[in-house]
Structure formats: structure tokens, C-alpha cells
Amino acid sequence: MDTITLRRFDLADADAMMSWASDPVVTAFTTSEPYESVEPLLAFIRDTVLPHPWFRAICLAGDGPVGEVSVTPTEDRCRAELGIMLARAHWGKGVATAALKRVLATVYANLDGVERVEALVDVDNAAARRALEKAGFQQEAVLRSYCVVKGLLRDMVIYSFISTDTLVE
């Protein structure tokens, strides 16, 4: 498997980002709607991604971005929430797992006061759950009737990796 790297986004990445941000299959389990044009995505990069405390592009072997991963501090300063999206062409190759491992190895040094990174994922999102588990996240609970996604009430599994957990591999 190619080495993955994480780097900051740039406005010039908007077209590459469309490959996953416009894909309804990629956004199916998230509360995001797929982007239909690049202009609102440029606004998202400018207004949310660039000023964000930790938002990274997932790149394969020095190529352009194939996905995004973010760790967002919450109202509780010890806790941050992880989000990840990957272009469908790169599913099933361990890219998400590798990206998550890289995140966990670096993010705690970058976000002051954060001791917990958590991820909420749909109970039926088997691929995402596998990636989180292989990267060393621990399942803590199934949160019943947690949120409405695409009009349906969903149970969400909550995973965490805390700062003293052992990095995998």
C-alpha cells in the first residue's frame, strides 16, 4: 500500500475535493449534503477548512488529495471530534486506517488540552467502523436514536482514542 501523508488544504485543492465531497455515496452516512458545484466548496475551504485548528488532506504517495480528515475541539476542551471522508476510488485499500493511525500519532501534540478524540459513526457503516477499530479506537457505546441522517433516526456508535492509549503499529 502506498504511503499516505497528511497536509494542510489549499484553495487550489477544491477540484480534487469535489471527487469525494460531491459523491452522495461518500456523504450517505454523514449529515453533509453532496456539493453540486465548486463555488460553495471554495467557500467551505475558505471559511471552515483554512481557519480550522486541525483539518488535513489525505494524500497518497505525493499525489493530490484523495480525502479529508478533521479533528474538531468541542465545548469541552479535553474532547475533540474526528471526521473523515475518502473518495470512493480509494475505498477498500486500507487508506482510511492508515490516515487514522497518522492522525492519532500527531494530533495530540497539536491540540492543546485535548485528551480524547472521539468518532461517531452510523451502526451500519461497517467500513468506517472497521477502519476505526484497526486504527486502535475503542468502541464505548451505541447511542440510540442519536440523530437524524437523510431523514431517518439513526443509532450511532461512539469510539474514542485517548491520549494514553497505545498507538497501533
Place this chain on the structure above:
Amino acid sequence: MEAEAEGDVSLREFTEADAEALFEWASDPRVVRFQRRDAYAHVDEARRYIIDHVLPHPWYRAICVAGADRPVGSISVKPTECRASVGYRVAHAHWGRGVATRAVSAAAAEVFAEWPWLARLEAIADVENPASQRVLEKAGFTREGVLRRYVVLKGRPRDMVVFSLVRGDREEKPAEEANGP
């Protein structure tokens, strides 16, 4: 608004006149031990809290017992999307009698009736607070798991047990007489 009653526990809205009663438990280190806020040192802090936080809050109630008007605790429900989180505190003198349990049950009945969009009522209790965990279990909540280093309390990240009551858990109760909006 009709007060929701459960045994001899009833819930009503707060007024500024409740500042002294609120101060009684909000100044007690035993009561605030598992809460973010430090114990109040002066009744003016309680008055400010009622004005700035309680009165504008979407759902904040005083807990009264045995028909007495002076509150012995408080319970609040904070809505987010399709869910809401409940928090409560009771004066130490009234611990161990099921007051919090009855208040949580009454609050749950009221918010599920008042908010048709509500699918999930949730609560967290410190892993070292078994009394609060029992309150939620006795009120019919389901323990879902432990969230590690979930919140900072008194300067330290704490592990919290998460509980929920979802709309499907609640038995259909016979329709209560409708009162008010």
C-alpha cells in the same frame, strides 16, 4: 403552566425569589462535587445565575416536595437536534428519598409530551457518582457505556457513564388532561 407531579415531587418554573433556596444547594460542596461550577460563596451569585442562565433557558425547573413552595433542587433539559440532555441537583438534606428519581421521571414525561421532535433524552454521570447512576436507572434510563475523559470537571478530565431514554422505551400512558399550550 401545569406543574408535572410525581408522588410528592412537583416541578415548576423558577423566579428570582428562589435565589436563596438555590444558593442553599449551589453553595454546598457535596452537591456541586460532580458539576462544572464551583460552590457559590454569596447569594448574589445564585440570583445572577437565575437571571442570566435559568430564566432564559429552554427548560429549567425547580424541584418542590410535599407541597412546599421552597425548591429543594433543580432539573434542566437542554435540547440539541433530535435529542436533549438532562441534569439535576438536589439539596443534601433531601438525598436518599428518591426525589431526583421522581424529578427525572416527571421531567422526561413532560419533555417527551412537549417536544414531538424529541427522540432521545440522555444524561451523563461521573463514574465515581453511583448515586446519580442509580437515579437514572430507577427512572428507566438505559446505561449505554462509559465515555472516557469526556468532560473536564474541577480541572480534570473525567470518565462519564452515558444513559438514555428513547421515545420507544416509554410505555404509552393514558392521555393526561391537556393543560395550557
